[in-house]
Amino acid sequence: MRYNFKKTEKKWQKHWDENESFKAEENSKKPKFYGLVEFPYPSGHGLHVGHPRGYTALDIISRKKRMEGFNVLFPMGWDAFGLPTENYAIANKIHPAVVTAENIKNFKRQLKMLGFSFDWSREIDTTDPKYYKWTQWIFLKLFEKGLAYKATMPINYCTGCRVGLANEEVVNGVCERCSSEVIQKEKSQWMLKITEYAARLIDDLDGLDYIEKVKVSQKNWIGRSQGAVVNFKVEQTGDTITVFTTRPDTLFGATYMVLSPEHEFINKNKEKIKNYAEVERYKLAAAKKSEFERTELSKEKTGVALEGITAINPMNGVQIPIWISDYVLVTYGTGAIMAVPAHDERDWEFAKKFDLPIIEVVSGGDDVQKQPFTDVDDGIMVNSGFITGMQVKDAIKKITEHIEKNNIGERKINYKLRDWVFSRQRYWGEPIPIVLCEKCGYVPLSESELPLLLPETDNFEPGEDGESPLAKQVDWVNTVCPKCGGKAKRETDTMPQWAGSSWYFLRYIDPNNDDFLAGMDKLKYWLPVDWYNGGMEHTTLHMLYSRFWHKFLYDIGVVPTKEPYQKRTSHGMILGENGEKMSKSRNNVINPDEVVGEYGADTFRTYEMFIGAFDQATPWSMQGVRGCHKFLERVWGLSGMVTADGGYSDELMSAVHKTIKKVTEDIDRMKFNTAIAALMSFINKVMSIGSLTRGEFKTFLLLLNPIAPHITEELWENAGFSGFASQSKWPIYDAAKTLDDEIEIAVQINGKVRDKVIINADDNDETVKEKALACQKVNDFLSDKKIVKVIVIPKRLVNIVAK
């Protein structure tokens, strides 16, 4: 009988649903395992074949953990606020909540179709007021602790649509929709002080089991650098300009200074700057440039000298000119630098362009007039007063001490990380629960007023001039101050999509709690997340933001752990059959519905895991899908070859134990492709023998169950095994039985395989050597040679060195 996957898969999915088979237990004595996958944004396109790659992987791991006796929490939900839904709602005049509900319905159908063992009783939705009440609550706490504040920050502003744009809506410096110019427009926005957590966000990575590239990307993004701030006196004004440098050793080589065009010094000293008109012109030109233009590659350095003003190099008292240039960023360090053209590429370029002096202070490179020398490891200080002759590293230490002793500056750790712009000028997001009172300023709502609901409206069009659509809801906007009862206006910006996803893993733990975001007892049992898998594209920001929120919640005593996720892995992208990124425009998109319709969920799951190394990008192959389908049909056929024997046969004994070992270890290491290959090899062996015992069949079904849960459950039932495969114990192997009694090893002569010989596993080296030397072929090769040495590698090979 042919395997009817449609009927079988439907049957078991219904069974799991009705029995809530994968519901996590409360108050369990079992050890816990919290497996997490990134909850999807329910787009109108439905599930992409990329989503199930990570989901299947953690589903396999979760299913195996259950079989190994763990109480498993493996939940799913919806990251449902967001731009595409809002845009669709505007275009089709449907409320985003309606669109969201439809999309969720479709996503849920697709996820159920794939047989994932999610605990659906804990499903969450970030757009549900019962959920976003707590997102808003966290914001209030951040505000209360001074970590949420207002600042004027630029937004992307489309001059054509006259609306604010998200970064992803700006393509090559123009508006994605109308191709008009996008400029930076200043707006007062909510910010979160993530920078306050910069050090901990780096340092606490040490205790975590994240794949290396995730750690590296977190570290790079935070961008810690060790250095010093140094004060330069300005001759004509009497004030000082402070710079940050990682190379205080090169201070003697600082031949000029550069300020960013936005530096406050310039405004403050207008009168003293003789060419202020020119300076002002440069400032305006820099301000007009978009972020895109300013960071454009390989452009020439520009700048203007501040005439009539000079700074004094604190080390040697030399007067040096001060310039402004947009290669110095106002947002990093102090917005001002000391320029050491001999030993910094950017400064060197600038010095060459404007003919500024280049003085060598570190020797070891070529002529610094021809190219800068930036090597820190083996350079010796020259022309540098009391540090001359020192190694760079010692010089840094020495001069930093000197700077601190003489109050010229101090050591300083600086971070690239900036505070988080938390405002979005959009409708479909969490309202920020703050009002602006004419008298009291920014006043938080009281907790009892949460959730602050989005106003009902059918007008989601972006506001003019970059305002949020909410600004048009005057009835909603006009309110009273919670503090003084006077006239006040609500904040009209909403939160970014990152907000809801920054804490969602906490809500799964206690999804229906009306009194708190999650109860402490439950948090204590389930946290931290034991294993979190997601896409590489979220490894930097999402991970950083949610770690930041978690640390904050830890600080205020809401969660019991310092870190949310103990282990983080990432899956590679699935490419189209042509090897390119899947996209509609490339016409290479694979639809999971179609694949499942033709081959079934088990085939789909098996193929997604067999496709290649889990963490690597791999192209899809419909042929490969068929191969996996064939494999499952062979599995189905196995049931006709089963003998009554409940144990393992001598013939398959070591194969069974080896397969258990291989599959067990490979799943733990996410080597799903080789785990499946091992199961295929086992079947090939059974096929060549022609039969297998009931015991072998049972073990095989259990090993395959996490990967292909439907077919194995059906075969399990048909064979009359008790209970359900998915609720049975994971098989155990006996290490001693994975070893064969007889082993075939290679016999090499001078490193080349010349023959093979069968030895007993317990033969000693001397015996193995004798057996190897006894081979006919070996003797033929050795006839005219003299044996120099014989190397025996136990259980692997014998290498005869001969001349």
Added chain:
RNA sequence: GCGGGCGUGGCGGAACUGGCAGACGCGCUAGACUUAGGAUCUAGUGGGCAACCGUGGGGGUUCAAGUCCCUUCGCCCGCACCA
């Protein structure tokens, strides 16, 4: 430019601390069974008639290198004037 990853048959990919390169699957070839096969089964399948040659290229270490060292080329991803 910086950071990360990768380069192995016609294709996707295996190969733990150096120890028989190419597991497993696809594709291909031949055969069997079939009214038929894009179904199934069996056998074969890195290249070369061979000696031999083969893990992007060139050196090296070693009895032994896909794996270690030096050097060079190419591709992908992320970040980008971070002082």
